[in-house]
Amino acid sequence: MKEPRRGAKQLAELANGIVDPVLARRAGISTALLGSWNEIVGDSFADCTRPEKIAWPRLRDIGEDGGHRPGVLTIACEGGRALFLSHAQGELIGRINSFFGYPAVVQIRIVQKPVLPLSNRRKLKPLDAVKSRRLEAMVEDIESDKLKDAIRRLGRGVLGAKR
Template identity: 60%
Template sequence: MSYKKRGVQPISDIANGLMDPMLARRAGISTALLGSWDEIAGAEFADCTRPERIVWPRRGEPGQEDGYRPGQLVIACEGARALFLTHAQDELIDRINSFFGYPAIRQVRIVQKPVSQTHRLRRTMCPLPKAEARRLETMMEGIESDALRAAITRLGNAVLQPGQRSRTK
């Protein structure tokens, strides 16, 4: 009797595989959207908003003849910040659609309610060893955009953390 040797798989991949179908069925969203929400919403709204669900148009509704219509994203927002989010919703829709890579959202509906901070817990990262920090810096030479540089720095810090296994080895 032979057993297939399984490779090591991150627990987050397993959990996302289990959660995504349930989230898609219940709320029409994925763990990828939830996990990237802080970057999509930006610093101004990341701490006071949370995507709740996407309401997709039903089949057979008027205007549905061509097959696809974008959905409506319901966002929970705390208190008076909802007014500011209302004014910034066109930019937020553009960011969300850029995240999906197609026009997935046509409208945002804002619901005022407390936003739980429990999902905001992030893994604290240790400073990179000097050699790894220098390596990351040399990789980013020539990148002029400050926003892109900051995003790559965050990604590089997460990937190059001590104890992280490289998938390319």
């Protein structure tokens, strides 16, 4: 792999720098939580849940000591699986807090709604040969196979979009 140019930043750094403040302000969550969600909840809930927001206590509710108070995480869950998720709340809170490295969440609020699994997302049409070669040239120096596949999917979506 080529050495990055001085002053060059990785795409993930730039994207997280833009998206994280918006997510933090609107939903109280970060792209790190979203990106690690499947590992945090495990195979039994990865396909039927997604974090929606964390409601942090207001400053006036914190009190005089000014210390950190954990928030309430809202999770969207497919209807039939919500009961099983409610029984696993204690373990899930522990996993989430382990991910953050401090007691970030004290309670989980479950909202029953459809959660679109990856398999049901719209299928992308194959790119023509010229666009396909162009995309492969863009990702050839990326070492991580997972990142390379994610950039390919993004590229197919962008290059294959009708204009």
